[in-house]
Amino acid sequence: MIAIGIDIGATSMKAGLVSDSGTVTKERSFPLGEGSSNETILSGLRELVQNLIPHKPVGIGIGSPGPLLADSGVLLSSANLPKVQNLPLKACLEEEFGLPVLYQNDANCAALAESLFGKSADWDSCLFLTLGTGIGGGYVEKGKLFGGFEGNGFELGHTTVVIDGALCGCGHKGCVEAYFSSRGFQNRYRERSGTDLPLAKDFFQRVNSGDKVAKEILDEGVLCLAEALRNAVHLVNPEGIVFVGGITEAWNLFGEDLEKRLRSSLFPILEKRLKIAIGLPQAGIVGAASLFFLPKV
């Protein structure tokens, strides 16, 4: 079985053909940015899907940041795509291509992919974090995705770590996403140095080359993310945590510190069994397509 998987992120949409063994072929992408509107996204999706349709997929699976209405297929808004509002993704694509469309939060999709094809496939329960422009979260227990209300479960990026802290794209202050994400690092760096860093890579290059401000911001971010993860672990007691997303490429700059801080903050009974791993690079696309590969409940 083959399905189209689409991962809508803040800087690009990625699409590919995904087999039910988790293999991705014909991957393509379409650029997005802060100026992208409903129409930008729809025309990008048309272009991406058009190219994949000849391969006879069973349907189109889409993941995007939320808040959203998963069942009716509407992207309500997104902290890092400020011009997108109430976008009826499912209705538009179903009408245009005559194929079934399934929709979920992007981090929930990544969670699904990881729990089907990744290291956590035989864990009892797993928390998934997408570390990219923002932070997404997902949770799978006994092979079942915890979607939450209308697909809005496990929005770990929008949990508070600093009361009245830095302004987040969601409008609230002090979310962990404002301290540990590409957008967060860029904003904090601009505040403290006056310098714009167009890409997350630029930020990590500065950390690497000994830039004190960048290092401070990363350390603060690690501390914030460790506490946000502590909170989630003390709530749902996962057997492990899997990290995916672009920022994991810089894992060597923060991973050890993050794990140490997290572990030292946990109840020993939860810490002892906690596994930590880096996930599949294409988890977003694979997971979106996997919405079609789940056993019917």
Place this chain on the structure above:
Amino acid sequence: MIAIGIDIGATSMKAGLVSDSGTVTKERSFPLGEGSSNETILSGLRELVQNLIPHKPVGIGIGSPGPLLADSGVLLSSANLPKVQNLPLKACLEEEFGLPVLYQNDANCAALAESLFGKSADWDSCLFLTLGTGIGGGYVEKGKLFGGFEGNGFELGHTTVVIDGALCGCGHKGCVEAYFSSRGFQNRYRERSGTDLPLAKDFFQRVNSGDKVAKEILDEGVLCLAEALRNAVHLVNPEGIVFVGGITEAWNLFGEDLEKRLRSSLFPILEKRLKIAIGLPQAGIVGAASLFFLPKV
């Protein structure tokens, strides 16, 4: 059917006979404090159970703060009962009374009672908070208790709201329990005024009589609890939140402010359907006994 329900708290253990319709009779209590040891608890339990045995209960249900091992029935430790360590509750009581013993986190018990007999019985999912000496948390979805790993699920009291903040009984800094609980209010008040308040009631009386320091501490606590609740709601998207425990008696002093702060921090889609209610005063006892009233899975 009748079972014994026992609620172990930091200042007392309460026990009663509970019918499978949720009615409590023959309620008794036994005082506990910071000096209570394993032996204090065991001798208190013996005394409480002895008095209820003649009524032919089917078993003894116990709830206590954690961390714990629910299945094997061991209380590992507790932030507010510092002398209690690795207490084999289940084994001791089963041997002594020849009755089956079931054990769970106290807030999980309260969650169970509320979901069976309380306002939330027909809600899709509900987060439960016990506001007492500490803060406990529980979660029920579609009638099923989320126990977590070995009964350690939803320890909301030990989620961080102020990084490197006030020291909590659990040893970590900045837990919400250090800012909004009897022990938390008392410790914060002592720090800022030098005055010991033996009871939570004394603290709320000071708030009521216009004491500025007490009011400031309560306001700070409300802010912290609102953010901790935001975090839990953004993770598991409950249809409602039910509060139980002694501090709910002072709800008129903080409830409205707490609800306002929480609601203004949530994604609109989650805020709109969120219900907030005060639960049953005997939820702890009823829930512990209810461990015997659950349908076998």
